[in-house]
Structure formats: C-alpha cells, structure tokens
C-alpha cells in the first residue's frame with residue numbers, strides 16, 4: 680500500500696479539526712494497540728472514527744469482523760484505497776452519536792470497541808458504552824492523556840471523579856501505553872494514552888444503576904463540602920437522616936465523597952435506595 684500520507688494528498692483530503700482528525704500511521708504502534716485490545720480471529724470489533732483506515736486495517740488483519748463508523752464522507756475515496764483488500768471490514772458513514780445502541784448490539788452480538796477516539800467526544804462515547812451496552816466486552820481506546828488518568832484514577836486523587844466511579848462499576852481500567860503527540864498527523868497539542876476498560880473483569884453489581892448514578896453525582900457535586908452536606912442538599916433530607924444513612928453504609932462522619940472507593944459509593948447507593956431516598960427508576 681502507498682504511504683497513507685501520499686494517499687491523503689492524492690485524494691486532496693483536508694483535515695477537519697472540529698472532528699478531531701489526528702491520524703496514526705506508525706505500523707508498530709497500530710499493531711501494539713490491536714495487541715493491547717487482545718483482538719483475535721474470534722473478535723468482532725467496533726471502531727469509532729475510521730479516519731484514513733490505518734487502525735481499521737491493522738484490526739482487520741487480526742479480527743473476525745470490523746465495523747467502523749466514520750462521520751466524514753469525504754474520507755470515502757481514501758478508505759476505498761486503504762481498505763481495498765480488507766474483506767472483513769464494513770465502514771458505516773454516520774455520526775456515532777446518532778447510532779441506535781440496542782439495534783447495533785443486536786447486529787454485533789459479542790464485540791469489543793477499539794478506537795483512536797475523536798477527542799471532542801471521548802467521554803460521552805465511553806459513557807455510552809459504560810451506561811448502555813449489554814454485549815460489549817470492553818473498550819481499548821486512545822484518548823487524551825489527562826482523560827486517561829481520570830478514567831483510571833484512585834479515590835482521593837484530584838483526577839478521581841464521577842466518570843471514574845461509573846467506569847469502575849462495569850470493570851477494570853488501566854493505561855496500557857502512553858503515546859506522545861508526535862505520533863499523530865497532524866500533531867495535536869496534547870499527549871495521549873491507550874486505555875483498556877475491561878467489562879469482563881472486576882466491576883460490581885448495584886441494586887439500582889439509577890440510584891448509583893445519583894449517589895455518585897451527589898458525592899462529587901461540591902468537592903469542598905462533606906458528603907453529609909451534599910446528601911442534605913441534593914436529597915433534601917434532615918441532617919439526622921443523612922447521619923443515619925452514612926452510618927448504615929459504614930461511612931465515617933465528616934468525609935468527602937471523593938475519598939470513597941466505588942464499592943463504598945455502591946453500598947451508599949443501596950442504602951439510599953432501601954430508605955426510599957432515591958427511587959429505583
């Protein structure tokens with residue numbers, strides 16, 4: 680295959696910043712991402728943002744089937760060249776935000792997400808899988824380095840937040856590699872990292888996902904306030920009731936929400952639910 684940059688030039692492709700078009704070209708890095716994801720001949724992969732098809736191609740060499748979304752139709756002539764002999768790839772020219780998750784999952788069945796995500800929508804895309812997916816095994820995604828730190832953060836750190844707690848409920852999360860900005864064309868202003876979120880390992884169940892979401896939102900609402908004060912403000916309960924709830928969840932008085940681990944937040948959400956302070960749906 681011709682050099683990717685030559686193909687882009689020959690197709691007179693113009694990079695669109697608003698769609699986060701920073702492409703990868705290094706074959707070793709592309710193979711490493713596929714390997715981090717654990718893709719093999721049994722894996723169905725969903726890629727979001729095919730771009731010029733460099734990662735799509737690397738995935739196609741290992742996977743059973745690759746479904747790749749791409750918002751930018753002007754990449755069609757590029758992709759028809761770069762993916763010419765990739766018979767197990769289906770490119771879908773659509774905004775992934777408009778994709779119907781349950782219809783998509785019916786088609787894909789058991790699948791993994793592997794992508795170099797467009798940075799302007801990284802968190803909403805990841806959160807869609809965390810909150811809505813039923814058949815996804817996990818995500819291996821390139822994201823901005825500081826976003827990667829937030830996804831995998833430990834409780835009590837500045838990076839720990841509602842997104843971390845949401846991801847932890849579904850599985851484990853780790854950074855598999857750091858990728859400097861000069862690996863992308865064009866070069867972005869930030870460094871990146873590959874994050875692996877594994878829905879088949881770790882994670883925990885809660886009595887109600889909605890209750891867990893509301894509890895997490897409350898815990899991180901005002902970082903300078905104690906959890907007790909956040910509970911009083913968010914759920915409009917008297918102080919004594921807030922103290923009872925904390926006691927029942929085994930949480931010490933005076934703590935801040937951001938110091939609690941995801942399983943402790945889960946325990947708190949179950950107690951709030953059992954006491955009718957948050958509703959199941």
Ligand code: SAM
Pocket residue numbers: 698699700701702703704727728729730731732733734735748749750751773774775776794795796797798800
């Ligand atoms: N996978 C390629 C690579 O690694 O070189 C391209 C990655 S680039 C960071 C992100 C790609 O996502 C761009 O090609 C962009 O056009 C596409 N994109 C941006 N927003 C999208 C959306 N909402 N739905 C589908 N694709 C999108």
